[in-house]
Amino acid sequence: MDFDYSDDQKFLKDEARKFLAARCAPSVVRGVLDDPAKSYDAGLWTAVAEQGWLGAAIPEDYNGLGLGRVELCAIAEELGRAVAPIPFASTVYVLAEAVMAYGTAAQKAAILPRIAVGELIGCLAVSEGPGAVTPSSLSAKVEGGKLSGVKIPVTDGDAADIAIVLAAESGRPGLFLVDLRAGGVKVETLESLDPTRGVARLTFDGATADRLEESGRGFELLQAILDRAAVLLAFEQLGGADRCLEMAREYALGRYAFGRVIAGYQAMKHKMADMYVKNEVARSNAYYGAWALDVDAPELPTAAAAARIAASDAFWFASKESVQVHGGMGFTWDVDCHLYYRRSRQLALVAGSPKLWKERLVSELEKKNAA
Amino acid sequence: MDFNDSPEEIAYRETARAWLVEAAAAHRAEHGEPKPTTPEHMAAGKAWQARKAAAGYACITWPAGVGGGGGTPIQSVIFGQEEAKAGVAYGYFTIGLGMCVPTVMAFANDETKQRFVSPAVKGEEIWCQLFSEPAGGSDVAALRTRAVQDGPDPDGDWVINGQKVWTTGAHYCDYGIVLVRTDPDVPKHKGLTMFWIDMRDAAVACRPIHQMSGGREFNEVYFTDLRVKDSQRLGAVGDGWKVALVTLMNERLAVGGSSGPDYRQVMELARGLSGPSGPALKDNAFREKLADWYVNSQGLKYTRFRTMTALSRGQTPGPESSIGKIIAANQMQEMANTAVEAQGEYGILTDPSLAPMEAAFQASLMWAPGLRIAGGTDEILKNIIAERVLGLPGDVRVDKDVAFKDMPTGR
Incomplete structure (x- = not known):
């Protein structure tokens, strides 16, 4: 039976705690809380990237550290403890994990190395209004590789470079990778219960959408x-x-x-x-x-x-x-x-x-x- | 992170399993499967304990010199798991070997240890623990049973008078350890002394307690001029509280889904019952509760795995196992009540031939209040977590410096 962090993982966790105690004091969190123009702390983001945490579970071939998911869990626990005001979850738990699990070779090569070095922020765009999205209520559409529709709210949508978007293509729900810097996207920052994390409305009007895995299994x-x-x-x-x-x-x-x-x-x-x-x-x-x-x-x-x-x-x-x-x-x-x-x-x-x-x-x- | 045994643990488990397969078969051939609470069941339990002791599987962590297995805590856990799978566990020895005999080993003279430890390990003699009293449950140190030394001789006999309550197995036990008041003129914790006693003495009378559940599993025990030798004293006169803490430190609460129906049975029941809007299992309120019960059950299971991990690494387990009984007892009560309510008017029936699952939920509903009290009430367990785990201050003790005889008492 070995149902706990290993000594190495505990060491990593202790180091993460010390690092965050120094770099993510409550004053840093409050810097984002009290400044409506700030959706995350860019200094902390860079520092976390330098620690290698963004690529902790990304394979070494893609500039990551190639550690296991348990190591990533240890880091997550410390980030939660420090209420870190950075788009770590959207970028690492969602975008990196999704691309590693379901991306094509080209998508992996384009996205993972840039996440690992802190050049790319991700987000997940699913919600379209109050309540849960269902196959019958889903209104975002992809036609001829172009996305249109409104996603609200999108956590870290105001800081993100790439979104994973749930949309229907010929009536079949799918997930699509969308470059938010490439045009056809309007980003509006929104107020939320937790101002230490960014939230936005994303309005797509003919944005280029790259399918993640086969369509229909969205x-x-x-x-x-x-x-x-x-x-x-x-x-x-x-x-x-x-x-x-x-x-x-x-x-x-x-x-x-x-x-x-x-x-x-x-x-x-x-x-x-x-x-x-x-x-x-x-x-x-x-x-x-x-x-x-x-x-x-x-x-x-x-x-x-x-x-x-x-x-x-x-x-x-x-x-x-x-x-x-x-x-x-x-x-x-x-x-x-x-x-x-x-x-x-x-x-x-x-x-x-x-x-x-x-x-x-x-x-x-x-x-x-x-x- | 994994659930695998280490190579040494694999070897131990395989050896234990092989022994259990053979031993359990031989045991069953000899004793069959007698009904619990019958004399045959007790005889089978004793025979099984003797068989384990002969093979080094009784009291695995105790030295071989006293009849134990000379093994490690993780080996003890592994054997317990395999024994449960083999379906031949008997509960008669848990309190004696888990709490009483370790106290004897820690405080008795050599002669007493020689006489009692090995027979207890072999299941020849069973021990019970006599602490709780009608006037001292959570506050055990407020107990009133008196021991008075007969005459001025410091080695003279003691005479015990008073009453104990909730003594598990008092009617079938051979010996017991009893905490008594030897000095009422000092504050309550300071005037206590521990003795071991012969439960077969004519001055000891057991009377079963009629529980709210209808059963009679526990006893009241009365002492009327019970005469014990000074050599039966465990620890110094007035040190009884210190001795009792050693006993309680050895307390192992075998809880966690082991008794009564779990979430699977509730789910099974709900599948076949109709509610106001279709099958009870499709009712959203019910489904949310089911999810919570599953999460708690899994939480306890994996908390035990964390404890095992510490033992496997040769470390002292953390305090996390202290959450077990609070969750298990409360959840048992909630699940039973939900299951009974789901049966509608029919839920009131307790006849096993009529009520679903042989009335297991009705039985569980009536047993759960006792589980929330036995072995530390919910409230005392929360105090223990708060004080020992979280390091919060103890309560204000208004009786701390008051002589026992001057303490205010109610009924």
């Missing part, structure tokens, strides 16, 4: 890409949830009320014990997801769903109850609790809400139990 392909991203996002959520518990604990140990430290009140202790329980359930499910992702196991769909559900629940609970433990201070702009509260919503919504994942999980279990 929704299946999207789900497979989201399965991979879900595991990595779960590690970001876990890192954030851990940090919320630490912040709550530190505050409660230093705050006095009614003549004693508030951390000694059972109502506080039980609240924090509840956070701990949820975080450990999330960690164990995330580890299983990491294993399934790393070896590309057939269990990935259920493992990814379980990891995402547990991590979304843990981060939501820890972030809201951390505000509560902080009391009035927690409700101020100046205390960092809201950075996590905001990020917990961003991460829970970005790749399909927990409700969708629960439905997906149960459908998978039905298939498994029927077989």
Whole structure:
């Protein structure tokens, strides 16, 4: 049994934590939060690229480090802990993973090396309005290699160079790679619950669309890409949830009320014990997801769903109850609790809400139990 | 990250499995499969324990000198997994070998150890733990059972009077360790002493407790002028709390989906039931709950794997296993109730010949409240996580410096 980070992976994780403590202090996150013109921190992005993290799981042939997915999970956990304000998930968990899994040789050669060195930012353009997109509601279209339609919201769409877009070609849903710098695209920045991450409306009017894998499998392909991203996002959520518990604990140990430290009140202790329980359930499910992702196991769909559900629940609970433990201070702009509260919503919504994942999980279990 | 055994673990597992196949077959040929709680079942349990001890598979982590296997914690876990697969596990020895005998080994004199450890390992004698009292459950140190030394001789006999409660297996156990009050004039933790006792003594009376579930698996134990020798003392007079902490440190909570139906059975049930809008399994509210239960069950399973990983690496496991019982007990209650509600008016029936899955959900519903209390209530377990794992301060103890006899008491 070897169901934990290895010593090397722990070392990498420790180094990542130190690096982010130095380069991604709350002041860096707040620099993006407080500046409407900034959708991410460019300095941190460059520094992360120099660390090789963008290409951690990209093969060496494409300028990456050629490490495994578990290493990428370790980095994700630390990025989540630091609420890093960079388009890492969109670029690495979605674009790089999708191109590695489904791209043609030409697409890999054009995209992966540029991601690895930090020259290319990605995004995933699926949503077209409130609620989930379905095959019957999908309105973005590709005709003769040209894309038209509106995608809203697109996380990191205002910073991205390339988008993976869900659109129908001759009535058959497919995923398409679209160069956002090549014309036929209008980008409008939007306000969101989490201003430390960029969000945009992308309006396509005859933009050149390059098919990712065969057309017609769009929704299946999207789900497979989201399965991979879900595991990595779960590690970001876990890192954030851990940090919320630490912040709550530190505050409660230093705050006095009614003549004693508030951390000694059972109502506080039980609240924090509840956070701990949820975080450990999330960690164990995330580890299983990491294993399934790393070896590309057939269990990935259920493992990814379980990891995402547990991590979304843990981060939501820890972030809201951390505000509560902080009391009035927690409700101020100046205390960092809201950075996590905001990020917990961003991460829970970005790749399909927990409700969708629960439905997906149960459908998978039905298939498994029927077989 | 993987789930594979190391080469040494593979070898150990294969040897254990091969032994289990043969031993289980021989055991079944001799004892059949008797019904639980019958004398035949107890006899089979003892015979199986003896067979394991002879092969070095009983108390695997204990030294061979006392009858153990001289092995490692991970070997013990591996054997436990294989034994469960072989379908020949008996629960009679868990508390005695898990908690009581380790306390005897840590605090008894050599003569006592010589006499008792090896027979316990071989299953010849069974031990129980007598801590809880009607007036001391979560607050065990508030217990009232008195031991008074008979006469001024410091080596003189002690006389015990009082009552214990929730003692698992008291009616079939041969010996027990009992925590008693020897000095009521000092604060509660300081006036306790531990003894081992003969459960067959005429001064010990067991009475089964009629539980809310209808069953009678636990006991009240009464002591009326029970006379014990000073040599039966475990640890110094007044050091009982320290000794009890060693016992509790050895407490191994065998929980986590092991008892009662799990999410698979609930899913199976829901597949065949109709709700207001089609099959219950197609109901969205039900599906969301099912997803949560699956995630929690998997969470506990992989948390156990993390603990095993630490053992496999020769490290001390982290505190993560402390989440187990809180989740398992609460989930059992929620699942059982959802399953019973899904049956509609019919859900009220408890006759196994009528209720789905032989009324497993109804039984589980009535058992779950006990599981949330036994071995540490939800509330105490959360205190433990808060204090020992998160390092938060202990509660204000208003009785800390008060002599036991002056402590306020309720009923």
